[in-house]
Amino acid sequence: MSEENRTRYSDEELAEFKEIILQKLEKARQDYDLLRATITHTSSNGTDDTSPTFKILEEGAATLSKEESGRLAQRQLKFIQHLEAALIRIENKTYGICRETGKLIPKERLKVVPHATLCIEMKESGK
Numbered sequence: 001m002s003e004e005n006r007t008r009y010s011d012e013e014l015a016e017f018k019e020i021i022l023q024k025l026e027k028a029r030q031d032y033d034l035l036r037a038t039i040t041h042t043s044s045n046g047t048d049d050t051s052p053t054f055k056i057l058e059e060g061a062a063t064l065s066k067e068e069s070g071r072l073a074q075r076q077l078k079f080i081q082h083l084e085a086a087l088i089r090i091e092n093k094t095y096g097i098c099r100e101t102g103k104l105i106p107k108e109r110l111k112v113v114p115h116a117t118l119c120i121e122m123k124e125s126g127k
Helices: 011-040 052-091 107-112 120-125
Strands: none
Touching: 011 052, 011 107
């Protein structure tokens, strides 16, 4: 049966997608932990004996870096949540179904964006 006529993916296909998502989830969690460690790292960079101007510049750069790391960590956490929601859709056997059209999202798209809930047509239309 072609993808166009089916209403859901088979259990075997869902298991394949689950494996992809679990791998991405593991990597995403590692990245998130690394970002969190970057944010909470407070030890001195050894600038105590350098000029006060350099120390101010160094602290400013560290603050900016922490802010950027914070933004990246937030994005990573959101990505993790989307992947976890995709796992729930797999368990419910609703994974891979466009939430706007009710049609199957092509496998190629799901392999690249495994947490997708919209087919490419709906994504591009801005819905």
